[in-house]
């Protein structure tokens with residue numbers, strides 16, 4: 001359960017960043033309005049041919065941005081107010097309403113209505129405003145769609161980015177855009193709603209870049225790098241443990257070989273350099289080669305220790321052979 005103490009979610013940080021983006025070119029402004037209309041817009045039919053548009057948005061910044069876009073791009077004057085929903089614990093929803101004239105301007109700009117021969121308006125079916133061949137407009141559409149219907153998980157917890165499409169038109173547009181921009185997406189149905197999602201961190205980072213959320217992108221990259229570093233550290237620690245097991249195993253064998261030499265040959269029969277090392281190995285089976293070398297007087301380097309221990313192992317194995325030759 002998310003509590004206030006968690007601070008703003010990663011998705012809301014992305015939203016905060018997106019609403020601060022410049023409104024952009026005129027073509028892009030219309031694309032973003034289109035996306036926000038498809039994700040958060042509703043039509044109200046009031047009698048014959050009278051259609052008005054209203055929006056419901058939870059994010060204050062997104063509502064403010066849409067208000068500006070509508071005013072600047074279409075020169076319409078939405079009324080902005082908010083309602084609080086009791087079921088959601090006094091959750092605040094912003095409502096933007098357009099009157100009949102402004103609604104008509106908007107729907108005409110988005111090619112969503114057509115005027116019949118008798119002058120009445122009707123909604124177009126199966127419409128797609130324009131193919132959005134321009135990269136700039138695709139960016140704007142994706143940004144608007146994220147503000148209206150997108151979310152993503154905190155990268156600390158996992159990589160998941162999604163849009164939920166409440167209608168087929170939006171689903172088709174989003175899928176087409178993802179294909180055009182080269183994002184491999186997946187879909188599933190959640191309560192009759194199509195969810196379009198991406199799971200790969202690289203792809204999510206590219207999407208954040210495309211939408212212009214460069215601050216969130218950097219945050220996500222940092223989180224990812226830290227996660228990878230932690231993973232490597234864990235792997236390295238496991239590897240060290242594995243190595244030290246092997247090392248102890250080898251040290252035990254060396255100590256055993258020295259004991260054999262001591263019993264069958266006598267350490268005093270060994271050259272002094274080997275004699276001292278054999279004694280030290282028997283006394284300290286837990287030391288690494290470096291540590292063993294440091295315990296010698298004078299100290300020995302790791303490779304010298306290694307070389308002498310190999311000599312001792314060889315002597316022990318020769319003793320073994322002699323023994324089996326006797327019988």
Ligand SMILES: [Zn+2]
Nearest residue numbers: 027028136137
């Ligand atoms: Zn554009």
